[in-house]
Amino acid sequence: MEYAENFIRTYEDSGKEVINILDSRRHEQIKQNRERHRPIIESLIYLGRQNISLRGHRDHGKLEIGKSSTSSDANEGNFRQLLIFRVSSEDHELKSHLESCSSKATYISKNIQNQWTERHDSVLKFKVCFVHIVDSLHTISTWKDANTSSKAQSLMASVLSTNFITALYALSFVLSITLNLSRVLQKKSLDKSFAKLLIDDILSVLRDNRQNADASFTKLFKEIDDCQKKLDIPL
Numbered sequence: 677m678e679y680a681e682n683f684i685r686t687y688e689d690s691g692k693e694v695i696n697i698l699d700s701r702r703h704e705q706i707k708q709n710r711e712r713h714r715p716i717i718e719s720l721i722y723l724g725r726q727n728i729s730l731r732g733h734r735d736h737g738k739l740e741i742g743k744s745s746t747s748s749d750a751n752e753g754n755f756r757q758l759l760i761f762r763v764s765s766e767d768h769e770l771k772s773h774l775e776s777c778s779s780k781a782t783y784i785s786k787n788i789q790n791q792w793t794e795r796h797d798s799v800l801k802f803k804v805c806f807v808h809i810v811d812s813l814h815t816i817s818t819w820k821d822a823n824t825s826s827k828a829q830s831l832m833a834s835v836l837s838t839n840f841i842t843a844l845y846a847l848s849f850v851l852s853i854t855l856n857l858s859r860v861l862q863k864k865s866l867d868k869s870f871a872k873l874l875i876d877d878i879l880s881v882l883r884d885n886r887q888n889a890d891a892s893f894t895k896l897f898k899e900i901d902d903c904q905k906k907l908d909i910p911l
Contacts, residue, residue: 711769712769712770712772712773713773714769715759715762715767715769715770716759716770719755719758719759719762720755722758723754723755723758727868728754759774796851796854796855796858797855799844799847799848799851800848800851800852800855802844803844803845803848806835806841806844806903807903807906807907809835810832810835810836810907813828813829813831813832814828814832816828817829817832836907836909837909838900838904838909838911841900841903841904841909842900845896845899845900845903846896849896853878853881853882854878856874857871857874857875857878860874
């Protein structure tokens with residue numbers, strides 16, 4: 677009888693279901709993350725629209741949010757100084773984020789900025805070596821070391837699917853277009869006119885691919901098909 681009553685209460689108030697409680701907490705966490713990152717993204721957009729470079733001579737380490745943003749010995753580059761100014765203007769959400777998160781989780785360090793370019797390269801290199809990586813995993817999966825061979829089999833199960841391969845090739849296609857611009861934007865001495873030319877070229881290429889979507893898709897589909905044939909994966 678007790679189980680029946682609990683079922684009825686849960687049915688009448690679906691908010692008490694475990695899956696809905698977990699989902700509600702997940703949405704709340706997403707909302708909090710967005711609010712934390714909003715001032716950082718807004719600052720990046722502002723500097724970009726004003727053609728102001730991000731990086732400076734001291735754009736590393738923990739942000740000195742306790743110092744005055746007008747202090748001559750506290751200049752940490754335009755991006756970081758703008759964040760300091762926002763904190764001094766009582767942006768409590770940003771202050772809490774910068775004080776409570778580790779340096780890797782604040783998303784303001786020059787290393788994080790550089791990682792965007794590194795990830796461009798990593799994805800493109802991974803795509804080029806993908807078939808050889810799978811061959812290596814297959815070899816490792818036959819090793820006598822149970823732990824190592826099991827991990828190799830698990831990785832193979834994750835990457836040997838049409839969904840993964842399609843995502844890899846589609847992402848590589850986009851990143852191959854934006855790679856040069858990403859590299860230029862990481863330089864301390866930014867040639868703005870050259871960067872603008874690269875942006876215009878990217879927009880032109882993307883527009884051309886959209887207007888010729890059938891041809892672009894056919895080419896991408898053939899690359900995916902060729903890859904899966906080499907790996908004996910039916911498309």
